[in-house]
Amino acid sequence: MPKISTSALLLVACALSGASAFVPNSGSSPVDTKPSTNSIASDPLRAINGEIPYGEESRKYRRTVYTHEDWIKHRSPDRFFKNLASTTKSGIYKNVGREVLAVTLIATLVMLWNMLTGEYTDLVGVTHPGVLRGQFAPVLSLPMNPFTLSSSFLGLLLVFRTNKAYQRWDEARKNWGMNINHTRDLVRMGTSFYDNSQSSPEQRQADLDRLSKCTWAFVRSMQRHLSPEWEDEEDFKSELFQRLEPTQAQAILDAAHRPNRALFDLSLAIEQLPMHFIRKDEMHKALTIFEDNLGSSERLLTSPVPIFYNRHVARFLFVWLAFLPFALFDPFKESWNHVMMIPATAILSLFMFGIEELATQMEEPFTILPMQAFCDKIGNWCNEIVTWQDGDNGIYNKPSQALGHNSVYFESEL
Numbered sequence: 001m002p003k004i005s006t007s008a009l010l011l012v013a014c015a016l017s018g019a020s021a022f023v024p025n026s027g028s029s030p031v032d033t034k035p036s037t038n039s040i041a042s043d044p045l046r047a048i049n050g051e052i053p054y055g056e057e058s059r060k061y062r063r064t065v066y067t068h069e070d071w072i073k074h075r076s077p078d079r080f081f082k083n084l085a086s087t088t089k090s091g092i093y094k095n096v097g098r099e100v101l102a103v104t105l106i107a108t109l110v111m112l113w114n115m116l117t118g119e120y121t122d123l124v125g126v127t128h129p130g131v132l133r134g135q136f137a138p139v140l141s142l143p144m145n146p147f148t149l150s151s152s153f154l155g156l157l158l159v160f161r162t163n164k165a166y167q168r169w170d171e172a173r174k175n176w177g178m179n180i181n182h183t184r185d186l187v188r189m190g191t192s193f194y195d196n197s198q199s200s201p202e203q204r205q206a207d208l209d210r211l212s213k214c215t216w217a218f219v220r221s222m223q224r225h226l227s228p229e230w231e232d233e234e235d236f237k238s239e240l241f242q243r244l245e246p247t248q249a250q251a252i253l254d255a256a257h258r259p260n261r262a263l264f265d266l267s268l269a270i271e272q273l274p275m276h277f278i279r280k281d282e283m284h285k286a287l288t289i290f291e292d293n294l295g296s297s298e299r300l301l302t303s304p305v306p307i308f309y310n311r312h313v314a315r316f317l318f319v320w321l322a323f324l325p326f327a328l329f330d331p332f333k334e335s336w337n338h339v340m341m342i343p344a345t346a347i348l349s350l351f352m353f354g355i356e357e358l359a360t361q362m363e364e365p366f367t368i369l370p371m372q373a374f375c376d377k378i379g380n381w382c383n384e385i386v387t388w389q390d391g392d393n394g395i396y397n398k399p400s401q402a403l404g405h406n407s408v409y410f411e412s413e414l
Contacts, residue, residue: 058091059361060231063370092361096353099318100346107325107345111338114139114329120337142326154320157313158355164305165359172300172365175293176374179222183215186286187382190273193283196390198274207273208386213243214269216379218262221252222294223375225259226301226366243379259294263287297366304363317356321349 066074076082087093093100116130117137190211194204217240224236240249248265255261270283304310328341335341361368390397 058094059367061091062361062368063373065370065373092354092357093350095361096350096357099353100349103318103321103325103349104342104346106322107328107342110140110325110329111341114141115337140326141329142323144327144331147320147324147327150320154316157316158352158359161305161310161313161359162355162362165362168300168305169362169365169368172297172369175297176369176371178289178293179219180374180378182286182289183219183378184381184385186283187212187215187385189279189283189286190270191386191388192390193273193275193279195274195276205386207269211266211269211273212379212382212386214262214266215382216375217244217248217252218259218266218290219378220375221258221262222297223371225257225294226297227371228367231367263290263294301364301366310360313356317352321345321352324348 064070073079114130116132117135118130118133118139119127120130121127187208191208194208196204199207220236220239224232237249237253240252243249244252252258252261252265267284267287270280270287273280325341325345328344329338332338332341332344
């Protein structure tokens with residue numbers, strides 16, 4: 001009996017040390033997912049004070065914008081070893097650490113129970129009958145066939161889950177790609193369509209500067225609209241008052257739907273520009289696209305993949321993995337006391353729970369998209385575009401009242 005106790009302690013310590021590497025720090029407590037007064041949404045101070053699960057806290061580190069150097073690292077032949085070396089630091093694996101630990105403990109208990117009710121091998125290789133052997137305590141074991149038959153169904157559920165989650169992420173990214181494209185297009189049209197003959201250079205600069213700022217204000221308001229209040233509200237207020245007039249910034253902050261208010265201001269900025277009404281109509285078409293992108297993003301934020309589907313996948317996966325150690329007991333009979341079933345179960349559960357976790361993380365894409373970087377780039381690009389003027393590259397395109405030209409000509413021909 002003392003030998004069994006020693007072996008048990010060694011095995012349990014091995015299993016716990018392997019699985020606990022992926023368990024989040026004790027300072028990060030899980031948040032109740034049921035609507036209640038304890039939720040983060042109803043109590044933002046919990047998020048501010050750091051009482052957020054590790055998976056939520058780590059989402060901000062996934063907001064990447066790739067450069068050429070990043071793609072070189074991404075294609076590096078060392079990527080496999082680097083990814084393996086960073087396994088214990090993975091936010092995905094840390095977020096499923098408790099589930100992996102639970103399944104690993106089940107595998108450990110199955111092995112220990114079967115050592116007591118069947119037979120066990122001590123540390124010097126001698127086989128002994130278990131203490132409870134023959135006392136109506138059966139050895140726990142299942143055939144592998146049920147798991148082989150059901151694995152395809154589980155795989156289909158996980159594939160559909162991850163595909164739908166990626167489609168949601170891809171749609172959100174395309175919405176922001178459309179914002180980037182059409183903000184630049186809008187400001188480009190405003191700058192090139194502007195009729196200099198109807199205003200002074202100072203007025204032109206003021207009008208186009210207003211157009212650029214109002215364009216940025218819309219995408220920044222959209223970012224805040226799609227972001228958690230406790231994460232972005234203070235930064236949003238600070239940026240608005242830094243870039244906009246105080247009255248305009250306060251009007252956006254006071255609005256019930258801030259992006260709509262910012263879009264209204266942008267419409268007025270377009271109407272203020274001196275140009276033909278047909279050209280203004282072309283610019284207003286971009287605003288309709290902004291509204292469509294906003295509506296599409298709101299749909300993604302407020303409508304997850306049907307909850308009952310997610311719950312069924314989670315239940316199926318956990319039950320399947322929880323009973324898997326019973327089927328792995330016999331296949332690992334060649335190892336010492338079937339001990340290899342424990343790391344095998346831990347590894348399988350880690351990667352399979354990780355697949356479901358990937359889908360869950362991608363399902364709400366806005367807190368992992370680099371929206372702040374998008375808004376900053378839009379603001380910088382728009383500010384640059386409005387500084388361009390006809391003729392600053394040596395080529396004049398607009399009619400000159402002084403010379404009466406109506407076609408493109410070079411400055412050197414004057």
